[in-house]
Amino acid sequence: MKSSNPEWVGFSLLDEENGFFPADMIYSIHTYLKNELIFRQGDICEALYVLIKGSVKTEMITENGNLLGIEIIKAPRPLAPAFLFSDNNRFPVDVTTMEAVEVLRIPKVEVIRLMTSQIDFMKQFLTHNANRTQFLTNRLQLLSIKTIKGKIAHFLLEQCNEHGQKFSINRNQTELAEFFGVARPSLARSLSEMVQEGIISITKKEYTILNNKGLRELLL
Amino acid sequence: MKSSNPEWVGFSLLDEENGFFPADMIYSIHTYLKNELIFRQGDICEALYVLIKGSVKTEMITENGNLLGIEIIKAPRPLAPAFLFSDNNRFPVDVTTMEAVEVLRIPKVEVIRLMTSQIDFMKQFLTHNANRTQFLTNRLQLLSIKTIKGKIAHFLLEQCNEHGQKFSINRNQTELAEFFGVARPSLARSLSEMVQEGIISITKKEYTILNNKGLRELLL
DNA sequence: TGGTAAGTGTAACATTTGTTACACATTATG
DNA sequence: CATAATGTGTAACAAATGTTACACTTACCA
Numbered sequence: 001m002k003s004s005n006p007e008w009v010g011f012s013l014l015d016e017e018n019g020f021f022p023a024d025m026i027y028s029i030h031t032y033l034k035n036e037l038i039f040r041q042g043d044i045c046e047a048l049y050v051l052i053k054g055s056v057k058t059e060m061i062t063e064n065g066n067l068l069g070i071e072i073i074k075a076p077r078p079l080a081p082a083f084l085f086s087d088n089n090r091f092p093v094d095v096t097t098m099e100a101v102e103v104l105r106i107p108k109v110e111v112i113r114l115m116t117s118q119i120d121f122m123k124q125f126l127t128h129n130a131n132r133t134q135f136l137t138n139r140l141q142l143l144s145i146k147t148i149k150g151k152i153a154h155f156l157l158e159q160c161n162e163h164g165q166k167f168s169i170n171r172n173q174t175e176l177a178e179f180f181g182v183a184r185p186s187l188a189r190s191l192s193e194m195v196q197e198g199i200i201s202i203t204k205k206e207y208t209i210l211n212n213k214g215l216r217e218l219l220l
Numbered sequence: 221m222k223s224s225n226p227e228w229v230g231f232s233l234l235d236e237e238n239g240f241f242p243a244d245m246i247y248s249i250h251t252y253l254k255n256e257l258i259f260r261q262g263d264i265c266e267a268l269y270v271l272i273k274g275s276v277k278t279e280m281i282t283e284n285g286n287l288l289g290i291e292i293i294k295a296p297r298p299l300a301p302a303f304l305f306s307d308n309n310r311f312p313v314d315v316t317t318m319e320a321v322e323v324l325r326i327p328k329v330e331v332i333r334l335m336t337s338q339i340d341f342m343k344q345f346l347t348h349n350a351n352r353t354q355f356l357t358n359r360l361q362l363l364s365i366k367t368i369k370g371k372i373a374h375f376l377l378e379q380c381n382e383h384g385q386k387f388s389i390n391r392n393q394t395e396l397a398e399f400f401g402v403a404r405p406s407l408a409r410s411l412s413e414m415v416q417e418g419i420i421s422i423t424k425k426e427y428t429i430l431n432n433k434g435l436r437e438l439l440l
Numbered sequence: 441t442g443g444t445a446a447g448t449g450t451a452a453c454a455t456t457t458g459t460t461a462c463a464c465a466t467t468a469t470g
Numbered sequence: 471c472a473t474a475a476t477g478t479g480t481a482a483c484a485a486a487t488g489t490t491a492c493a494c495t496t497a498c499c500a
Contacts, residue, residue, distance in 0.1 A: 082357075085343070086350035092357060112343070116336045123305070123332070129349060130306035136356040137302075137312060143363045144401060146458095148487075172447060181364060183488050188449060190487095204496095366488095368457075392477060403458050408479060410457095424466095441500100448495070455488070466477070 022118065026110040032101045039079070039095040046089065047107045049079040054101030058093045072098065082129050084108060143181060145219065148190040151180045153218035156200065156209060166208045242338065246330045252321045259299070259315040266309065267327045269299040274321030278313045292318065302349050304328060363401060365439065368410040371400045373438035376420065376429060386428045 029052070032038050038056065039045075055074045073079070083089050085108075106114070115122040145151045159167050169176070173191075177184040194200050199214040200207060209215060249272075252258050258276065259265075275294045293299065303309050305328075326334070335342040365371045379387050389396070393411075397404040414420050419434040420427060429435060 082350050082353035084350065085346040086354045087347060088354065089350075092354070092361075112339065115342060116339065119332065119336065122335060126305040127307060129353065130302050130304065130309075133302035133349065133353050133356065134306045134308065134312070136353065136360060140356060140360055140363065141312075143360065146401070146486095173449095174447075181366070184448095185450080185489080186487050192449070366456095394477075404478095405459080405480080406457050412479070443500090444498085446495100446497075449493085451491085451493105453489080453491105456486085458485070459483080461481090462479105463481105464477105464479080466475100468473100468475075470471100470473085 022114075025106070025114065027104055027106045030103045030105060032097045032103070034097055034099050036097045036101075037094060038097060038101070038103065039091045041091055041094050043091045044089060045080065045083045045091055047105045048081060048084055048111045050104040050106075051075045051077050051079055052102050052104050055098045056095050056101060057098050058095045075102075078128065079103070081125065082132060084111065147218070147220075148180065148182050148186055149194060149218045150220060151182070152187075152190060152194065153215045155180075156207065157212075157215055157219075159207070160209050160212070160215075166206065168205045169207055170205065172205075242334075245326070245334065247324055247326045250323045250325060252317045252323070254317055254319050256317045256321075257314060258317060258321070258323065259311045261311055261314050263311045264309060265300065265303045265311055267325050268301060268304055268331045270324040270326075271295045271297050271299055272322045272324050275318045276315050276321060277318050278315045295322075298348065299323070301345065302352060304331065367438070368400065368402050368406055369414060369438045370440065371402070372407075372410060372414065373435040375400070376427065377432075377435055377439075379427070380429050380432070380435075386426065388425045389427055390425065392425075 030038075032054075039049075051073060053075050055072055056079070057072050059071065079095065080091060083091065111125075115125065142151055142154055145154055159169065171179065173188055174184050177187040180187065191200075191202065195202060197214070199211045199218075200209055202208075250258075252274075259269075271293060273295050275292055276299070277292050279291065299315065300311060303311065331345075335345065362371055362374055365374055379389065391399065393408055394404050397407040400407065411420075411422065415422060417434070419431045419438075420429055422428075
């Protein structure tokens with residue numbers, strides 16, 4: 001869950017000689033000043049927009065998974081690429097610039113042409129969207145769990161799968177609480193209860209799973 | 221939010237003469253009996269699987285938006301197409317047949333070839349995934365709202381946008397409660413409070429928005 | 441190294457939501 | 471039409487979580 005999306009960095013290399021894109025690609029570049037509203041919720045999205053310079057803010061789930069509030073998007077990253085091809089192709093939120101911004105615009109028909117002619121472009125596009133979907137699915141699964149201990153259990157079991165019984169988490173309690181969408185003291189209470197119950201142990205940011213079965217039971 | 225996905229029905233027409241797909245498409249068809257576990261959580265997903273006959277169940281968010289429990293998927297529908305191209309291309313859940321089932325399997329490389337050679341196929345694939353993403357985003361937004369009244373407000377404002385101040389909702393309270401992920405009596409309480417406060421009025425399944433501003437304030 | 445900011449543990453209390461139970465209304469069905 | 475099944479309103483109470491507050495620890499940095 002890094003804040004950069006390496007698969008799209010190629011966009012920042014956009015120039016005629018470097019050529020990740022064919023020289024004949026049809027596109028336009030739009031520049032905006034600070035605090036301009038560049039997309040409005042409900043606007044029809046008939047092109048692929050890529051933020052190539054600057055940053056914008058929008059109300060969505062954030063890149064690091066926090067609950068919706070203001071998300072800040074930094075270049076280079078595509079803006080809501082998932083909506084370009086949806087039946088109801090409208091922006092779900094407002095998008096406002098936070099500084100001077102450059103946006104690359106590739107019309108939908110051109111995107112389709114690129115996809116068929118440039119396999120790498122297509123793969124990157126697909127992968128980016130697939131990753132986004134996976135991310136959303138995961139978040140949805142986490143949010144659907146109703147108890148705090150359940151959320152913690154889900155999260156820890158996931159970590160456990162990846163790193164084994166003992167691992168460190170590089171978020172503090174406040175960040176974790178935001179991630180789970182709960183209040184910080186409530187999270188602390190649940191954590192300390194789980195420690196008391198001997199299910200996990202915590203030392204600084206080192207978490208150790210002591211009782212896998214116990215954790216799994218917390219998922220209901 | 222119908223349970224069929226018309227854009228994929230073309231798959232059921234799969235035969236050499238009808239030719240939505242080119243005659244030389246590489247694929248295989250797999251049949252399974254009732255109650256077979258056909259995909260396991262964590263399995264690598266290296267092909268596009270389309271359920272062409274029968275039904276399977278899986279634990280995910282349901283097609284009509286209910287919280288994760290058992291989702292039943294009926295043919296024809298692709299199975300988790302979003303994960304084929306993700307970096308971590310593993311099935312997020314177990315998939316079990318509920319009856320005799322046929323699954324069409326198209327290897328990933330073949331999917332890529334089809335996408336570049338058959339623009340319609342590509343568009344349908346993209347649209348399907350885009351719709352799915354939009355759906356997930358919407359659900360996530362709803363679930364992120366922490367109060368019941370907030371969820372109701374979000375939902376009603378959405379309906380209001382589409383159908384105006386007055387509209388009917390074809391779900392009963394129990395279904396609505398599941399949709400919101402809350403208990404039925406809690407939902408009823410919140411609804412009747414909102415009626416008392418003069419924000420909405422309800423007659424049978426006819427909902428009328430009396431105070432848009434009041435609703436919007438409930439979103440925090 | 442001392443001071444400041446950031447992070448953690450925890451307690452008392454408020455609020456929201458869930459649970460259970462039941463009366464009543466509405467709808468389907470023989 | 472009678473009866474059952476389904477849906478709705480609501481109340482009393484339980485449980486979970488949020489809120490606020492504060493003491494204490496750790497990390498940072500001037």
